[in-house]
Amino acid sequence: MSDxxxxxxxxxxxxxERCLGGDQVAWEEIVRRHWRKVFNLAYKFVGxxxxxxxxxxxxxxxxxxxxxxxxxxxxxxxxxxxxxxNLCIDHYRSVRKERETISRDVDSxxxxxxxxxxxxxxxxxxxxxxxxLLRLALNQLAPTLxxxxxxxxxxxxxxxxxxxxxxxxxxxxxxxxxxGRTELARQIRRLQESGxxxxxxxxxxxxx
Numbered sequence: 001m002s003d004x005x006x007x008x009x010x011x012x013x014x015x016x017e018r019c020l021g022g023d024q025v026a027w028e029e030i031v032r033r034h035w036r037k038v039f040n041l042a043y044k045f046v047g048x049x050x051x052x053x054x055x056x057x058x059x060x061x062x063x064x065x066x067x068x069x070x071x072x073x074x075x076x077x078x079x080x081x082x083x084x085x086n087l088c089i090d091h092y093r094s095v096r097k098e099r100e101t102i103s104r105d106v107d108s109x110x111x112x113x114x115x116x117x118x119x120x121x122x123x124x125x126x127x128x129x130x131x132x133l134l135r136l137a138l139n140q141l142a143p144t145l146x147x148x149x150x151x152x153x154x155x156x157x158x159x160x161x162x163x164x165x166x167x168x169x170x171x172x173x174x175x176x177x178x179x180g181r182t183e184l185a186r187q188i189r190r191l192q193e194s195g196x197x198x199x200x201x202x203x204x205x206x207x208x
Contacts (some may be wrong), residue, residue: 012076020068031060034077038084044164045088055091059084089165096155121183145180152177 010029018026043052063083070079122130138146151162159177163170 013072016067016070016072016076027064029191034080035060037077037081041081041084042088044160045092055088058091059087062087093162093164110166133188133191136191137184140187141183142181145176145183148173148176151182153181 010026012030015026015030017194019030034055034180039052039056042055046052046055063080066083067168069172070076138149141149148162149163152159153158157165159173162168162177163173166173171172198206
């Protein structure tokens with residue numbers, strides 16, 4: 001049997017009111033009730049326990065600062081998770097952008113020193129033609145398939161990361177990627193057969 005003398009849980013609205021009035025204990029109770037859900041969400045984005053804890057702390061700090069904007073007619077947990085998800089996405093994009101910037105800087109330095117293995121001009125044109133062909137083929141895909149293929153094969157994200165970013169089940173993500181790859185291959189073949197895959201070579205031939 002439950003202890004009849006035990007205090008009933010304090011209502012969330014009461015905790016929010018007390019928190020807005022400067023009650024630190026009330027805020028600690030809010031954090032305690034929702035920490036696990038926010039941590040699990042953060043962990044999906046960063047994949048490391050220590051980073052997820054740091055991100056969760058940052059999220060709660062920002063939620064505390066935004067607490068006065070919460071509409072009491074809404075569900076608090078829904079509001080909290082929505083903000084947490086947006087902050088996780090912002091954090092994820094920021095980290096990805098930083099990594100891509102570092103990668104580009106490293107590539108630039110390597111290209112500047114690797115003069116001995118620099119490819120000839122024809123090889124460069126061929127690679128550029130391939131990139132142009134890929135862009136043309138990607139543009140023929142439906143937006144849902146194109147975004148899935150880009151995130152997986154160009155950005156090299158995991159299925160789980162893509163599922164979180166697109167807010168879709170992993171099974172749906174995998175299905176879209178498979179369909180997108182099949183359609184992309186079909187579009188590439190179509191462009192090659194139509195002669196659109198070598199625009200630069202054709203132009204160069206006319207100049208000669």
